[in-house]
Amino acid sequence: MFTPKYGWLLDDVACTSSGVAAYPVCSRSSTDGLCAVPYDLVGTQCVHLLPTSYNFTDARTACGSTGGDLIILDDCEQYSRVITYVMEQGQAYSPLGYWIGGSDKVLEGQWRWIDGSPMAMGLPYWANAAVGAPEPDNPGVENCLELSTLWMYRFSNTLCSDSRRVICEAQPL
Numbered sequence: 001m002f003t004p005k006y007g008w009l010l011d012d013v014a015c016t017s018s019g020v021a022a023y024p025v026c027s028r029s030s031t032d033g034l035c036a037v038p039y040d041l042v043g044t045q046c047v048h049l050l051p052t053s054y055n056f057t058d059a060r061t062a063c064g065s066t067g068g069d070l071i072i073l074d075d076c077e078q079y080s081r082v083i084t085y086v087m088e089q090g091q092a093y094s095p096l097g098y099w100i101g102g103s104d105k106v107l108e109g110q111w112r113w114i115d116g117s118p119m120a121m122g123l124p125y126w127a128n129a130a131v132g133a134p135e136p137d138n139p140g141v142e143n144c145l146e147l148s149t150l151w152m153y154r155f156s157n158t159l160c161s162d163s164r165r166v167i168c169e170a171q172p173l
């Protein structure tokens with residue numbers, strides 16, 4: 001039968017009591033797997049949505065000011081988790097899309113992540129609409145990568161000068 005000793009809801013002992021070896025509720029020593037504010041842990045990545053829109057270059061700078069950079073989505077499971085997170089977080093907004101960390105600015109048609117790694121093309125990442133050309137389209141014109149809300153959060157290239165909301169990624173602590 002439960003009998004509080006100190007008037008608390010749980011029958012615990014004071015943190016200062018002698019003879020108590022370790023009480024996790026009294027101290028927290030590990031931050032493994034957690035993310036620095038304002039980032040949230042989403043699967044294996046620390047993710048943060050910026051509250052306002054920027055062009056692609058300014059989006060990278062804005063992510064940098066929060067300790068990260070544009071997110072890299074090169075794993076399909078993680079891509080799915082982040083989409084779910086964005087849909088949950090972005091309900092109050094009606095954006096056209098979100099910048100993520102890829103472009104073909106260096107060499108037209110050669111899509112790369114901002115860490116220099118090559119990007120997978122086609123499905124399941126890139127949008128392939130029933131009308132018009134599949135993404136990426138408009139060669140030489142659209143050189144920056146967004147998750148398009150018009151295309152169910154699939155990849156689309158668009159003008160780097162366009163204004164989009166932003167998904168930032170930071171390294172876990």
Ligand SMILES: [Ca+2]
Nearest residue numbers: 104140142143
């Ligand atoms: Ca291009």
Ligand SMILES: [Ca+2]
Nearest residue numbers: 137156157158
């Ligand atoms: Ca496009």
